Amino acid sequence: MHTGSATDQPPPAAATVQDESWRIRRTAADLERLGETESVFALSNGWVGWRGVLDEGAPCGMPGSYVNGFHERRELSYPEEGYAFPQASDTVISAPNAALIRLWVDDEPLDIRTGTLRGHERVLDLRAGVLRRQTEWISPGGRRVLLRSTRLVSLPRRPVAAVHYEVEPLDGPAELRVCSDLLANERVPERSEDPRAASVLTDPLTAEAHRTTGLDGVLVHRTERSGQRVAVAVSHLVDAPDTVTATSDGTPDRMRLTVAGRLHPGERLRLTKFAAYECAPVDGTPADELADLVVAEADAARADGFDALLADQRASLDAAWQVADVRLDGDRELQQAVRFAMFHLIQAGRPDGDRTISAKGLTGNGYDGHVLWDTETYVLPVLTYLAPAVARSALAWRHAHLPEARERAAELRLTGATFPWRTIGGRECSGYWPAGTAALHVNADIADAVLRYVAATDDKRFLAEAGLELLVETARLWHGFGHWSDTGTFHLHGVTGPDEYAALVNDNVFTNLMARRNLRGAADAAERHPDLAGRLGVGPAEIAGWRAAADAMFVPYDRERGVHQQSAGFTTQPEWDFANTDEDDYPLLLHFPYLELYRRQVVKQADLVLAMQLHPGEFTADEKARNLAYYEARTVRDSSLSAAPQAVLAAEVGHLDLAYDLFAESVSQDLADLGDKTADGLHLASLAGAWLALVQGFGGLRDDRGVLSFDPRLPRRIDRLAFSLRWRRHRLRVTLTSAEARYELPDAAHDAEVELWHHGERLRVTGAEPVTRPMPPVPDPGPEPSPPPGRRPTRRSAD
């Protein structure tokens, strides 16, 4: 039997000597940590996401085949209700899983937990954008087979994912049976009690249509409560000896292709599966139309063939890496980790449409698949420099959900718009309001991401179509929420800042500075676009009100201690008793009540330090040094969002070893599974933070006044750091060594020009030639800040 032109020579799993910094490898030794591996090996294109589950689907930590935004809603109930407590929450659910391919050898199912595993290796190829697998297995009955697969989720083809699967007997003839499944309502294991993990919904999909035609099939399902429809088609190619037969069958929840026959050593059974995913509102595209659409997309992919998908994938990635790659000479392990981080950032979003990037991307169901503030504060600032169209898509998603944010503000009796603390579908899903609804800073975070995007791209069309409205409605929130003191200062009381070991505080510096930027950014944009602003009802009086509030925004400072207060009164709160806190007591939130955490000077994650990162011009160098020392001593880093901002500030103050160790922690979050949570999905913000730690920290990039400036200073551990970023359509490449900094526009015409500052010196970099400048000596910053006992990041800087 020979039904198509499948790839004859799929890329070998480990054929030649490769640069390990471009590969992530897991072998049989790693099978203990299946869930983590599935997240690390997740493939995505910002639309479809497949967790790196084994082809055969078992053993499995947590299955996951996602479509960006596809979710169900579930009821929330509270022991004690409160006004405007969200009554339902979105939760990510899997679309039908098209990745499954199971194998039976002489009627024994291949399962790596049975028989004998002679070899097992899986490799995520960061340049090819594929997950390769090679397994040599001896069945319990003694038959030896070699199995190879290559899986991709196509970056250029939004709906498409594919698997090439190949199996051969090695030591004698064997009855092989390969079942390629498209499976809806796949069983999901029960999850832990941890609130950060996803809630599990059983059988969330209701079948609407299914068709099986020859080797191909399609399933259409809808959700019961969120009103979404999803269609998935699969199309197969089989390449096998003529003794092999193929049959297919379908049920509402499963389409299965079975390929079976007797193979001899030297013969191979090859199966290529092309899948296409679409989803739409149930009152949008009808089920049949959506089915036809995905069938056409899967058929088109099959017609082009797996090799074409591979080639396109490589080309897409080559283009992405040209901007996104970071060279980190001197630390091979972290060089690999940085590329791993950038790979997942590249594949998390899309330049088209209006989808955003959730906290875990499409790599797992942690946080119920919700989008949180870290998208705007950590991920989008990086993508704004590396893939601005992706950042724009994510901001367009926020804009698309302005109606829900306006409704929420009205429900909360606030003005303007109040974006949800966590959501998929656009409505507030936080079930604990002191660390949800009260964290109003998410609104300023969105405005900040808009301002950063517009500053870096000068995308006036986006500003007109979406950005201005986002800025205006969030500015209105702050103006209505804040109040004036008797002495003419403007205050924001009763909010929660980034540090989740505090809540309902007054004048959180981070929030106040972000709100100030929001107000001023809205005022500037409205003045630049008076007609557009007028259509939003914005006039000079409202703008003047915003500016007055911004100018009078209060920033609490403790004169006696010479440090800013994370929030009003913070420095007079009781201290945490670190001396009597055991190592096992971390993370503190699992061992102490909020009652203790909230009232003490213990910081879960960078808050005032994050404010200094995002608003470098609001603090003097001395203030930064004193603040860093003060807060470093009280920050336990129980959040993966913390290390990166700390790294940036440590680097700026001159504690380069500490900065490097914090960077190492941020970039290793998932590859080393530092928080034991990687199984729930990757920490995209931490991975993005690693780029910020390098580029803002050691590169010294600052852009908060609309101009690019660099104050680079390398830690001892790094011989060379090279990175690129886009600035107004140019790619600026920066290469740093201990001796010099080199700035260039490698792709630009000779007369192209970018203005930037290097350690206070204004430079004009043109397309004609690089500019190099010496690296000034790093002044001695004095003794390194002391983190709480046992909480210093692992020392890597001096390795």
Place this chain on the structure above:
Amino acid sequence: MHTGSATDQPPPAAATVQDESWRIRRTAADLERLGETESVFALSNGWVGWRGVLDEGAPCGMPGSYVNGFHERRELSYPEEGYAFPQASDTVISAPNAALIRLWVDDEPLDIRTGTLRGHERVLDLRAGVLRRQTEWISPGGRRVLLRSTRLVSLPRRPVAAVHYEVEPLDGPAELRVCSDLLANERVPERSEDPRAASVLTDPLTAEAHRTTGLDGVLVHRTERSGQRVAVAVSHLVDAPDTVTATSDGTPDRMRLTVAGRLHPGERLRLTKFAAYECAPVDGTPADELADLVVAEADAARADGFDALLADQRASLDAAWQVADVRLDGDRELQQAVRFAMFHLIQAGRPDGDRTISAKGLTGNGYDGHVLWDTETYVLPVLTYLAPAVARSALAWRHAHLPEARERAAELRLTGATFPWRTIGGRECSGYWPAGTAALHVNADIADAVLRYVAATDDKRFLAEAGLELLVETARLWHGFGHWSDTGTFHLHGVTGPDEYAALVNDNVFTNLMARRNLRGAADAAERHPDLAGRLGVGPAEIAGWRAAADAMFVPYDRERGVHQQSAGFTTQPEWDFANTDEDDYPLLLHFPYLELYRRQVVKQADLVLAMQLHPGEFTADEKARNLAYYEARTVRDSSLSAAPQAVLAAEVGHLDLAYDLFAESVSQDLADLGDKTADGLHLASLAGAWLALVQGFGGLRDDRGVLSFDPRLPRRIDRLAFSLRWRRHRLRVTLTSAEARYELPDAAHDAEVELWHHGERLRVTGAEPVTRPMPPVPDPGPEPSPPPGRRPTRRSAD
């Protein structure tokens, strides 16, 4: 048939002209508000409680047959979990209902919603301690019958309740059938969404044993999760013409006696039912033994007869009223309301055992039947003066639950003991920690109730056996929880005070002053009982630590505005926009998020004002006047706990009309159903608060320094106010008119003596003769404080 000597002449329902101030009457006109009537007519003896449901059980707002402390546990779940969030909650459930007696007339069930109601009156007799009912009904078939019943829950006989039931045909012979039920797992209607209402558990009781013997029966049940066993026996007397037959039958959940026969006009069918209730832990008294016990108790009651129960009830109440009665000449309606309030306080608790009084007593299932801080802060201070043994029992209940409170403190990583914010069985049941666990003041409230009880009674044995340990463990909580500032002041941060429109505040004045009293009270008691204290591990160093913390306790004061701050910074919070708050927006918690409520200067209930009530010596007269004016303008009284403390302070400051109107609101809370919540049970704290408003407000009673003082001043509306209170075993009677105050010891020997102060003059009152003193003129306090628009209490003072 004639099976026993039932009462021939039960007390007529409205036989003679009576003083309406001793009766609460409801007629057919009130049937629209069944639930409210059931609470108002609830009978209780502090052990057994029967809601005032109609004999026939329907129509019914909410059935309720309670045993004090009998409850089930139910799981709590949170949308987002947190450390030490309670995982289960107690909820009150009904014991088997023995009050039910149903009637069929010519096979048609008596139901006041059918047929024709010719007369219907129910009267709660506050002196007899019975609920009488008289209904004349014409069945749909046209048969006219007269039904009379008298119900009591015996004050002197803890387990016993009884009903005398009598029916006669009026206009011709009728087939009458009377079914007297003892019914477990009675159907309970679904309740509202309001979090303050009880959760409903279906079929919470599991049958363990049942017996039916002749006219008597017993049911034994247990709960599934709280580990409690309840046994209820009924014993009947039937007095009827010989044509009437009696049969009985039993199932695990129901014992029924059916009495049926043909009666002619002039003939009566009389049934008397004696019930006895006991409960015990399932690992305590075995089911059979508990059954035998209640059978014996019911039999003994039957043997004595209903008349004896009535006589004993009257005698008990006469004794109680001797102390508890308050005469309020000049306002007949409120005279009745005050007696209603005092009646429910009398019957809410018991002098024996170690049970407490929940927020609703045994009158309904509001707040899930939980005990909250208002027991110690509102109810026990009154009972300490009127029925000190009942106060002692309730404090003994707290002492019995010290083990759970110590466990909870350890779980919260605090020192000493942390009593639950709400509970039945002793463990924390609050599902919203910012207004539950964080309201640590409950611990000082308990200590305060201990100190008040000991001061008024000089009960050294209680102090030794329970009081000292309660004082010590709560003092330890405060000493460990608080912290020292750089300037040597002691602070309590991150707590929630009485005002539930604020949470997680610093240095709440109420909490700090209560904690100070707690610390000093513990120190004093420990020094007076060094041996006992030593056994609790208390030595001089610990005592010195308590005193130091108490002496340094910070009390925030706003010098600029000349007022105390309810909590640190309160007076600089943004104001509430009362001008744009509609009447429909109250209660605010149902229309605004906590996000808005918490950060603004809006006060749900007396907090700083309550601090001034409980700690009068900590504030100057000027401070009281300024504070009252400031907080009155910001207090919306969305809690029934608020009016009474406001009344006390308004009276002290001299705003006697306002004080009277606030008193009127407090005392009318349930009779007028001001909060539309009386159906869930009575607001015992509000009713107790009414006594405080009269006695502390107009009587000017202060006792916070261990001496009795009175600064009486009557409002215009009252001609005479007379009340009693117990002080060191004497009954002091105080009679106030606008002209003079009279102090006497009416029951004491001639040489008995009580020292007290009258408007600053020391008096010695002996048993020999009353002391009278003139009432000084009330100084003009200036303009009345201005409550928020629309929130002034209804004007009654000038009627």
